[in-house]
Amino acid sequence: LPPSKLKQTINEFEKVEKFFDTDKGDNFNKKQQRSIRAALKALKSADKSNLPKEFIKKSSIILLTHSLCWILLIFVYPKSPQIQAIFFWTPWMRRFFGLGYVGVALTWIPFLRSKLLAPFKVSLESDADLESFDFEKAYFADLQVCPKGTEEVQSIQKAIPKLEDPIVLEGESGLGKSMFLRRLVQSSKRIIVYLPAAKCDRGVIEAIQEKLHGPAKDLAFLRSLIYSDAIDICIDGLNEVTPDTRAKITNFVEHYSRGNVIISTQPLEWTPPRFVKTYILQPFNREQIEKFLVSRQAILPQNPSISGSNYEQACQEYLSAVLGHEALKEEQEHIKEQQNAVLRMLSNPMDLTTVAQMIAREEKPDLRNLQQQQYDLMAKEYQRNNGNAFPLQEFAEEIYKMRLKDKFIIPTEGWSKELKCMELYKMVISRKFSSKENQAEWRFRHEKIQEFFIVQTFLGKNNTRPNEHIRDQRFRGVYLLLATLMPLDYAKRLFKKLMHEATNSNDYTVASEFFLLLESIEQV
Known part of the structure; x- marks a missing residue:
């Protein structure tokens, strides 16, 4: 019988049983009474066996209703800061009203994790400054990498098609590390965060918590989400920070060993965790140089002096002039060495972009002083x-003070005219805030441009800063610029000091690059 019918039948039998005490056998004899009591006992036993089923059924209905309520909250969640704050990012509310299973579900079910972090997508990607780049025009996909310790050169798209496991991307300044990380952020279908180191x-x-604005401040819950692979992480510019910050980043990667994280850095004395894959970004070869120069036409400043086929022809003529013919006789070996030196200077996408801008203005690029040339053009416009x-x-x-404090946002107070003029010459980029129309956040387009200004504070007779920062990896690019800007005699003396420091620290990364630059300058 159905539970309701069973209870009704038991009630009827109990009513009959009550008559047995007053009945003198007129209606029920002894045998009938025993039969009715036995039947009642059997019915009650059956009713008791139905209790667990009833409990399970009612519990299932309650649990299903509870789950549906939370699913409804999940769908309303992205648009309601109140629901975010009250139900999802308040620990006791999530545990008490979530009956223990909601927190686990939010942590380990990919769809729910994505919903939970979706409201913060813009904030998580904000430092990548994606709106400042037209990737269809600006991004150069023909980059090549080599797994560290091997000579196996391969396309970066093949080596790192997407973020899987911890990766370090190492390369010299200007080779395209930051742009590749931004491209990963722009093309990712997962929740991803871009963090300057x-x-x-x-x-x-x-640092990720700082980007979860508003109510999302539950650090323990965020840590659980990160360790459950809820978010991909890009960390840019490891070489630009202090040893203490590098240690914190390293410690995070060691604990997040199965996570999707990529770190970009210039060469430096640093030992990543043993399970990390390291790829070395390769300089351009001659074919890539020409292809890259021609492709820059899409992002040239407005109203260039030459464009279209004239620009392409000017690029080819420039490369022929500085590189000459590839096939040279053995007796012209010294010319070949000069070509290789020029090739090293042109193998950097950042410098090539500057070369492209000058070719478009019908200026003659000086490979030893590209940043100085770019500055001179801007300074004339400013005056x-x-x-x-x-x-x-x-x-x-x-x-210089910004670099000392590990800051990358340029102070705007007192520098508005300078920044606007630099923006015209592609030296800085600005990001306007919708809530503050008259304010903007300014950054250098690339660290090499920032280092051009920092190096000005290192030049001059009796300047003590080259000695003060010789052990500071944050100024690595500045020392490499000194190789090209100092008089040759002074540069050679500085090289001796760099070698002395390298011998003491067993870190030859700066000294060896400094030497190669000096050699290239002498050959050119």
């Missing part, structure tokens, strides 16, 4: 517009 000074998880010289030393000192 300088923002990890308190730790990687803490034309403002009637006074660009305040190079004052501005450079401000940028």
Whole structure:
């Protein structure tokens, strides 16, 4: 019988049983009474056996209703800060009203994890500054890498098609590390965060927490989400931070050994965790140089002096002039060495972009002083517009202080005219805030441009800064610039000091690159 019918039948039998005490056998004899009591006992036994089933059924209905309520909250969650704060990012509310299973489900079910972090997608990707780049035009996909310790050169798209397991991307300044990380962020279908290494000074998880604006401040829950592979992580510029920050990043990767994380860095004395794959970004060969120069036409400043087929022809003529013919006789070996030196200078995408801009303006690039040339053009424009010289030393000192503090946002107070002029010459980029229309966040387009200004504070007779920062990896690029800007005699003396320091620290990364630059300059 159905449970309701069974209970009704038991009630009827109990009513009959009550008559037995007053009945003198007129209606029921002894045998009938025994039969009715036996039947009642059997019915009650059957009713008791139905209790667990009833409990399970009612519990299932309650649990299903509870789950449906939370699913409804999940779908409303992205649009409601109140629901985010009250139900999902408040620990006791999630545990008490979640009956223990909701927190586990949010942590380990991919769909729910994505929903949980979706409201913060813009904030997580904000430092990649994706809106400032037209990747269809600006990104150069023909980059090549080599797994560390091997000579197996392969396309970066083949080596790192997507983020899987911890990866270190190592390469010289300007080879395209940051742009590749931004491309990963732009093309990712998963939740992904882009972090300048300088923002990890308190730790990687803490840096991610800073991006979860509003109510999402439950650090323990965030840590659980990260360790359950809820988010891919890009950390850019490991070489630009202090040893203490590098140690925190390393410690995070060691604990997050199965996570999808990629770290970009220039060569430095640093031992990554043993399970990390390291790829070395390769300089351009001659074919890539020409292809890259021609491709830059898509992102040239407005109204260039030459464009289209004239620009392509000018690029080919320039390369022929500085590189000459590839096939040279043995007796011309010294010319070949000069060509190789020029090739090393042109094998950097950042420098090639500057070369492309100058070719488009019908300027003649000076490979030893590309950044200086770019600055000179900007400074002339600044003086034309403002009637006074660009305040190079004052501005450079401000940028030097930024590097000391591991800051990458340029202070705007007092520098608005300078920044706007630099923006015209592709030296800085700005990001406007929708909530503050009159304010913008300014950054250098590349660290090499920033280092051009920092190096101004290292030049001059009796300047003590080259000695002060000789052990500081954050100034690595500045020392490499000194190789090209110092008088040759001074540069050679600095090289001796770098070699002495390298011998003491067993880190020859800066000294060896400094030597190669000096050699190239002498050959050219």
